[in-house]
Amino acid sequence: MPYRRSTLSKFIIEEQRKLSGGSELIALVNDIQTACKYIAVAVAKGPLAGTRGSTGNINVQGEEQKPLDMISNDIMLKCCEWGGYLAGMASEEMDEPYAIPDIYPRGRYLLVFDPLDGSSNLDVNVTVGTIFSVLRAPEGVTDPQVADFLQPGTAQVCAGYALYGPTAMIVLTLGTGVHGFTLDPDIGAYILTHPNLSIAPDTHEFAVNASNQRFWEPPVKRYVEECVAGKSGDREKDFNMRWIASMVAEVHRILMRGGLFMYPKDTKDPKRPGRLRLLYEANPMAMLIEQAGGAASTGRGRILEVKPEALHQRVPVILGSRNEVARLERYHAEYDRGEDQPFSSPLFNERSLYRNATA
Ligand code: AHG
Ligand code: MN
Numbered sequence: 001m002p003y004r005r006s007t008l009s010k011f012i013i014e015e016q017r018k019l020s021g022g023s024e025l026i027a028l029v030n031d032i033q034t035a036c037k038y039i040a041v042a043v044a045k046g047p048l049a050g051t052r053g054s055t056g057n058i059n060v061q062g063e064e065q066k067p068l069d070m071i072s073n074d075i076m077l078k079c080c081e082w083g084g085y086l087a088g089m090a091s092e093e094m095d096e097p098y099a100i101p102d103i104y105p106r107g108r109y110l111l112v113f114d115p116l117d118g119s120s121n122l123d124v125n126v127t128v129g130t131i132f133s134v135l136r137a138p139e140g141v142t143d144p145q146v147a148d149f150l151q152p153g154t155a156q157v158c159a160g161y162a163l164y165g166p167t168a169m170i171v172l173t174l175g176t177g178v179h180g181f182t183l184d185p186d187i188g189a190y191i192l193t194h195p196n197l198s199i200a201p202d203t204h205e206f207a208v209n210a211s212n213q214r215f216w217e218p219p220v221k222r223y224v225e226e227c228v229a230g231k232s233g234d235r236e237k238d239f240n241m242r243w244i245a246s247m248v249a250e251v252h253r254i255l256m257r258g259g260l261f262m263y264p265k266d267t268k269d270p271k272r273p274g275r276l277r278l279l280y281e282a283n284p285m286a287m288l289i290e291q292a293g294g295a296a297s298t299g300r301g302r303i304l305e306v307k308p309e310a311l312h313q314r315v316p317v318i319l320g321s322r323n324e325v326a327r328l329e330r331y332h333a334e335y336d337r338g339e340d341q342p343f344s345s346p347l348f349n350e351r352s353l354y355r356n357a358t359a
């Protein structure tokens with residue numbers, strides 16, 4: 001019977017009771033889930049709501065804003081600003097942090113979010129989502145500035161995402177494992193359907209935008225070439241490849257059946273060390289992946305330990321099954337030590353260097 005299962009609201013109350021945590025986080029997660037229900041409905045209406053195409057605006061990232069990016073951003077702000085548990089918010093779609101209006105009390109948490117991840121997929125009706133991260137406001141700060149948000153991912157107290165796909169889901173962690181909830185449209189509540197998610201350490205599935213191959217660093221080229229070579233190469237097993245171009249959907253697949261996802265450093269735009277944003281994409285996903293037993297790395301260190309320097313900072317992202325992430329870190333280290341040189345034209349070059357390399 002569905003009513004014997006836990007709702008997200010009940011789960012979070014029980015979890016906070018175990019952690020002896022305060023009620024503010026419970027209230028905040030409740031408001032986040034309300035926002036996600038509104039966004040799920042807005043996304044589901046699609047072209048019926050006249051929200052296709054572009055707003056004509058370009059955000060601080062230099063990317064085109066879709067109407068649903070802005071609607072989702074506004075829903076998150078309005079659903080979460082009033083409760084008195086937030087000191088401030090920051091979002092992909094706002095250049096600067098959002099100040100809680102003076103009519104509302106201020107609280108001790110900061111909420112950072114990507115209101116609609118994968119929004120380039122909206123017009124083709126492919127799964128998108130909302131990514132969120134909760135931090136503590138520094139002691140005594142009631143009017144947070146950019147510097148107050150620049151905390152490493154290890155400081156997150158809660159992270160998660162909502163998925164707007166065939167079913168609407170919320171997947172979150174409070175630092176005690178990763179749990180998935182499916183929206184039951186009959187009662188309008190998220191129901192615990194995927195407790196204690198865990199990622200197998202090994203996989204034969206990887207996800208990367210292969211059109212960027214010529215811009216990758218040699219260790220990434222090496223890894224992908226070995227995967228593509230399959231049974232006939234050094235890995236001696238065949239790999240499957242996926243690319244949805246919605247990070248939420250890719251991370252969800254990894255939480256469901258393992259795998260590796262990466263948007264690595266590339267030389268496409270030298271000003272950008274990666275495609276994905278540290279504070280509201282990489283960090284919350286890294287916390288979820290680690291909490292599920294996976295690993296999340298820049299290739300040269302743990303994502304959660306990167307010290308942020310800017311609100312919209314980008315970072316290389318390699319995450320998923322931990323043995324594959326470790327392999328990529330090893331390839332980066334070998335390259336940095338000069339042991340992986342020279343390397344060029346991976347698909348068409350006869351390489352002898354790795355022929356006898358062990359896994
Ligand atoms: P957003 O829609 O919030 O800008 O994020 C899209 C991100 C991420 O979801 C995805 O992994 C990546 O951009 C896709 O980038 P490419 O189009 O370069 O493949
Ligand atoms: Mn995004």
Ligand code: MN
Nearest residue numbers: 092114116117
């Ligand atoms: Mn977005």
